Amino acid sequence: MKRGRAQITKSTDEGKELIMYMYQSGDMIGQADPFFGSKHSFSAEVLEDSEIGVLEHKDLEMLICQHCDFAIDFMKWMGIHHRLTQTKFRDLMLYGKPGALCSTLIRLSNSYATRESVNRMLSDLRKKDAIEYDNGMIVIKDLHMLQGICHCELCPNEICRI
Secondary structure, eight states, rough: OOOEEEEEEEETTTTTTEEEEEETTTOOOSOOOOOOOOOOOOOOEEESSSSSOOOOOHHHHHHHHHHHHHHHHHHHHHHHHHHHHHHHHHHHHHHHHHHHHHHHHHHHHHHOOOOOOHHHHHHHHHTTTTTEETTTEEESSOOHHHHHTTTTOOTTTTSSOO
């Protein structure tokens, strides 16, 4: 992604849309299985004026085969992409909605430090003095408490982001 922001979503059979990934300038967008012809049923949407480069499958294979430094960087990206997916599902499946919310707040603070409102759970976190509101913004007061609720593994910021 050369500039802008985009999101990748997946629709459920019930018609719910799940945000799988959010990308920003400098991120590489794509699926981490370049050597298989599998099809994916995801949707992509730009969230602001964006510029996105495209790399053809055959060109990617050529770069990987001919440039070992690129191949290593690509494998690192695949690992990060896989870990991003794993941590999001781990947070939701193992620690429920409160754990997923806490890790999302941590990711937001690592990525954008933006506003988000999820009424009841945010109210609970506010009562516990983990967060507060300041001019319509959510301020994280006790990062350690949030990390404890979602059993944070202290991932590096390139993993712990939206």
